Amino acid sequence: MIFRGRYEDEVGLFRPYLTADVLSPANKWVEVDFLVDTGADETFLDFRFIKKFNIDTRGIDVKDDVGGVGGSGVPYFQIDSALKLISPGGTKVFKGKINIFLDPHSSEVPLLGRDVLDNFVSIFDRKQNSILLLDEKEQYKVSVQPSGISNQLTAKGME
């Protein structure tokens, strides 16, 4: 299976996105557009999803063991959920906790982290506008030329 994302040109900053379905607390699959973030240990939804999922934050277990460039002690909480990646070649379902930022300044967008990404070979190719997640059954090849590594990267199903 190959799952495809794409780059968006945001004033000269090319950012990688991939759409996945997330299971809401109301048990409904919701399309979520994630920034593909290999630097994130886990997957996070941004502050807007508290309202979108109609979550009552009173009495929730607030965690603060997240750190990054924004500093440490970033507040968030977790919900039991699932995430689904879909392609014509198949579907993969992940279950467990999804984190939600409590602070609107923590991130403007949902982040797809390595709890999901580590299940794939992740290929980022800005020149070909390709974000590819390949599962273990797929193969890829990087052609090495005498002058260096070419950009002729091929994966099964890409040709």
Add this chain to the structure above:
Amino acid sequence: MALKLVESRQATEEEIRKFQEVEADGNWLSEHSAEIWEKYRGKYIAVIEQTLFVGDTLEEAISKAKERCPEREPLVRHIPYKRRIWVL
């Protein structure tokens, strides 16, 4: 427990149809993102069925998109006035 892979299977016809709709919108946004980010600074945008909807608030942009296609979630973005570098 963080997310764990629990199931790998064939996609259903419904999933493939939904995937094709989402992929078409994503590709459309990718192709037009440079123009959108230049033209709609300070606005919220929503994309559905390869059509752009613009609002002063997130709710306005989504509401316009939902009029077009109530059963789907649009792709949404906030377009800041100034270029901002993200380090996440």
